[in-house]
Amino acid sequence: MTYIATFFTHFGAIEFKRACASRAWEARLSPVPRSLSSSCGTCVIFKTDDVPSPVDATEDTEQIVRDEDGVYTVLYRAEGS
Amino acid sequence: MSFLKNKTDIIVGGLIIGVVAALLVLFGNPANMGFCIACFIRDTAGALGLHRAAAVQYIRPEIIGIILGAFLVALVKKEFAPRGGSAPMTRFTLGFFVMIGCLMFLGCPFRMIVRMGGGDLNALVGLVGFVCGILTGVFFLNKGYSLKRTYSLPKLEGTILPAAVVVLLILLILAPEFIFFSEAGAGPGAKHAAIAISLAAGVIVGAIAQRTRLCMAGGVRDIVLFKDFRLISGFVAILVAALITNLILTAATPGSFFKLGFAEQAVAHTDGLWNSLGMYLVGFGAILLGGCPLRQLVLAGEGNTDSAMAILGLLVGAAFCHNFGLASSAKGPTANGQIAVIIGIVVVFIIAAVNTFGKKADA
Numbered sequence: 001m002t003y004i005a006t007f008f009t010h011f012g013a014i015e016f017k018r019a020c021a022s023r024a025w026e027a028r029l030s031p032v033p034r035s036l037s038s039s040c041g042t043c044v045i046f047k048t049d050d051v052p053s054p055v056d057a058t059e060d061t062e063q064i065v066r067d068e069d070g071v072y073t074v075l076y077r078a079e080g081s
Numbered sequence: 082m083s084f085l086k087n088k089t090d091i092i093v094g095g096l097i098i099g100v101v102a103a104l105l106v107l108f109g110n111p112a113n114m115g116f117c118i119a120c121f122i123r124d125t126a127g128a129l130g131l132h133r134a135a136a137v138q139y140i141r142p143e144i145i146g147i148i149l150g151a152f153l154v155a156l157v158k159k160e161f162a163p164r165g166g167s168a169p170m171t172r173f174t175l176g177f178f179v180m181i182g183c184l185m186f187l188g189c190p191f192r193m194i195v196r197m198g199g200g201d202l203n204a205l206v207g208l209v210g211f212v213c214g215i216l217t218g219v220f221f222l223n224k225g226y227s228l229k230r231t232y233s234l235p236k237l238e239g240t241i242l243p244a245a246v247v248v249l250l251i252l253l254i255l256a257p258e259f260i261f262f263s264e265a266g267a268g269p270g271a272k273h274a275a276i277a278i279s280l281a282a283g284v285i286v287g288a289i290a291q292r293t294r295l296c297m298a299g300g301v302r303d304i305v306l307f308k309d310f311r312l313i314s315g316f317v318a319i320l321v322a323a324l325i326t327n328l329i330l331t332a333a334t335p336g337s338f339f340k341l342g343f344a345e346q347a348v349a350h351t352d353g354l355w356n357s358l359g360m361y362l363v364g365f366g367a368i369l370l371g372g373c374p375l376r377q378l379v380l381a382g383e384g385n386t387d388s389a390m391a392i393l394g395l396l397v398g399a400a401f402c403h404n405f406g407l408a409s410s411a412k413g414p415t416a417n418g419q420i421a422v423i424i425g426i427v428v429v430f431i432i433a434a435v436n437t438f439g440k441k442a443d444a
Contacts, residue, residue: 008167008230010222010306031309038160038383040294040372042306060230080232081164 002067003052003075005044006032012060013042019058020046036065036072052076088314094289095315099322101282102195105143106338107330108274112347113199115323116143116286117192118374119183120348122392123399123408124270125249128261131396132403136268138261140253142276144378145246146283151291151382152243153284160291163239165386168228171432172370172387176394177401178425179366179374184399184408185359185422186210187349189374190297190367193360194316196349198323200341203349203356210357211364215301218368221433222306226369228436231387239384242392250280269348286375287382296376298367348411355414355422362425369433 007013013029020027027046032039045067052064054076062081065072085092102115114120120137127138155161183189186207188196193211196204218226252260253276263270273279289295293315300313327338343351350356367373370391372380377395380388402408407418 009227011225011227014223014225030307031303031311034294038155038158038291038294040296040299040312040376060227062230078230081230 001049002045002047003064004033004036004067004072005046005052005057005064006037006039006062007041007043007060008062008078008081009060010042012058013044016044016058016061019056020044020048023048023050025050035070088311091293091295091311091315092318094293094295095318096322098286098289098295099198099319099324100326101285102319103198103323103326103330103338105274105279105282107334107336108278109272110274110279111269111272112338113196113201114188114192114269114348115195116282117188117195118144118147118378119180119189119395119399120187120192120269122180122374122395123184123402126396126399127263127270127403130259130261131400133261134403134408135261135270136263137270137403138263139270139273140249140260141273142250142253142279143283143286145250145253146280146285147287147290147375147378148243148246148382150284150287151379152287154288154291155383161239161384163234163236163384163386164231165234165238165390166232167230167387168436169387169390171228171436172391173394173397175366175370175429175432176377176391177398178429179363179370179391180395180398181402181407181418181421181425182359182362182366183374184402185414185418186356186363187409190360190363191373191375194297194320195323196346198320199327199347200339201346201349202341202343203346203351203353206353207356207360210360211298212301213357214361214364214366215298215368216305217361217365218433219302219305221437222302222368224437226433226437228369231385234384234386236384238386242381242386242389287379290375290379291383294376295379297373298364299372299376301364302368350409350411350413352409352413355409355419358422358426359409362422362429365426365429365433369429369436
């Protein structure tokens with residue numbers, strides 16, 4: 001399954017990608033898809049058979065969504081965002 | 082055709098914007114200045130009496146239109162999301178120095194493209210500095226630069242700037258005595274298209290930029306960070322459309338809209354070092370802000386108050402430039418402006434370093 005995590009900062013995305021690597025999740029940095037947000041920040045697109053949960057979010061994580069062919073299901077959203 | 086995947090909208094949008102920018106000159110804007118976010122904020126600052134440079138005083142409807150265009154489209158698309166609280170004073174300071182860089186070069190990144198489309202080769206020299214500034218900013222991004230997160234804010238917070246520009250539009254139309262307007266022949270401030278045309282052009286650009294996330298600095302940044310060519314496609318499309326439109330206008334009208342070379346370009350100087358250093362400061366500052374001046378206007382229209390702070394920094398920076406002789410002219414840069422650009426580069430480096438390495442020391 002493919003997931004997308006968006007962040008408040010670019011460095012948050014870099015840190016999350018490192019965390020994905022430590023979990024052996026396939027991950028890459030990318031501009032946030034326009035269909036997901038008008039923000040022009042950095043996201044991490046990652047694939048895993050695990051189901052990401054809020055505990056996987058880092059301090060800078062804005063949201064984590066499941067991506068099913070462009071249909072997004074929000075799994076986590078930071079408070080106050 | 083795979084190159085065009087996910088880029089069609091921004092290429093079409095860029096082509097429209099390039100044509101609109103070139104046509105605004107036909108309709109009365111200064112040569113090679115169909116659009117310039119920095120110059121137009123500077124003119125607006127002058128109209129409000131924040132500086133008294135008689136040549137550059139006019140409330141530019143294009144700025145009003147961009148903010149309102151982005152605001153209205155964001156409302157319709159349910160993307161109006163007031164937010165802020167991410168280092169507002171730092172963003173103000175960055176906006177301030179980005180304006181100093183712009184007025185050293187005599188244009189924002191948007192005008193840099195428009196100038197290239199008019200044959201002004203000085204803009205190519207500026208582009209070199211702009212790219213180097215972006216690369217410097219990307220270095221700090223990859224090392225951990227961050228101005229911390231934003232927070233959701235009440236709707237009113239995000240609505241204040243769009244409301245303020247409506248007030249500016251009313252002041253422009255009513256033209257009360259306390260608003261300053263450059264007199265005919267006084268300089269670039271006296272050259273402008275009709276209000277309705279300029280406003281419509283601004284709304285078109287604001288709406289397109291909101292939908293496509295067009296950003297002059299983001300294009301180079303995304304190539305370096307992600308090997309993503311989407312945003313740069315918009316940049317190139319604007320250049321191509323402006324160039325072709327200028328060539329057509331030159332052939333079809335008595336006016337001259339294209340002149341290839343360095344010398345005697347409109348509202349420009351030929352000092353390559355300072356054109357380049359000015360745009361270096363702009364590129365570096367824009368990356369730390371998260372976008373070029375055009376992108377800041379669009380984000381502010383979407384309700385981002387941090388971008389509104391950057392715009393206030395641009396406004397105050399413009400006033401400083403003309404009150405203290407920092408802005409260049411066709412004769413070249415001033416000594417005060419050169420000192421200000423050096424100070425700006427140092428300050429932006431300090432901001433980058435403190436927000437990159439300083440937070441690690443705090444942790």
